[in-house]
Amino acid sequence: MAYDLEEQEQLASLKAWWNKYGNLTSWVLIVAMGSYSAWTGWNYYQRSQSTQASQLYDEVQNAVTAKDNAKVQRAAGDMESRFGRTAYAQMSALAAAKSAYEAKDLKAAKAQLQWVAEHGNEEFKAVAALRLAGVLLDEKAYDEALKALAGELPAQFAGAVADRKGDILVAQNKLVEARAAYLAALAATDKKNPGRQLIEVKLEAIGGSVPETKAAA
Missing domain, CATH: 1.25.40 (Serine Threonine Protein Phosphatase 5, Tetratricopeptide repeat)
Structure with a gap:
């Protein structure tokens, strides 16, 4: 089938463009398709792993x-x-x-x-x-117990960490340091937390004084 002049010019332009950019375009498409396949496969893998776990x-x-x-x-x-x-x-x-x-x-x-x-x-x-x-x-x-608590831990665990340090220090008979640890535990523990009472008992048992809490206005 014969092409008219305009169609031949368009076809010539397309061939010239393909000769210049066709290979690059093919690689872009391959990478894009490969990326999509990898993403789809990864999502399937994750779902499968979660189900099996x-x-x-x-x-x-x-x-x-x-x-x-x-x-x-x-x-x-x-x-x-x-x-x-x-x-x-x-x-x-x-x-x-x-x-x-x-x-x-x-x-x-x-x-x-x-x-x-x-x-x-x-x-x-x-x-x-x-x-x-x-x-x-x-x-x-x-010493190993204290070392286990030495790393940087989330702030919400500060009270529990200080409390556990106090227990370890009491076992070492380091009562001054233990009192400081229990006071730090109280300072970091919400007043409505039922665990505060146990910390207070331990503090008083080693000669410490529970800080007075200000009455609500």
Whole structure:
């Protein structure tokens, strides 16, 4: 089929443009299509990972309920190796630490808490640090317990951290420092928090005085 002059000029222009930019355009399209495919695949992968992690977390919880510590530790270890980047892994590790502690397996409890401290988000890391310090306190590893609380933790945990430091310092018979820690715990703990009363009792038990609170106007 013959083209008229105008169509031939348009076709010549298109061929010239393609010769100059066609290869680049093809690569741009390939990259764009590849990026879209990768994004779609990643979303599918994430959904799949979340579903599988959720199912394994249920297994951890069932083992906890059954008080089968050996199974809890196996399932939690599987979770950490396969789905370590998910929140389920952090929750499983904390549950496994509690299970191990109750089973008197302090080595496993510390290992699970240390895993969270190294891989968890800020909130989970703080919870793990507090619990790890408690386990180390039970073992009379006082310096290690204080070291577990030495890192930078979220502000909302300041009261709990100071309270735990006070407990460790009391165990070391460092009562002056312990009183200061309990006072710091009170200052950082909301007045409506039921845990304040226990902090006050511990402070008074080592010769400290609870600060007077101003009456509401």
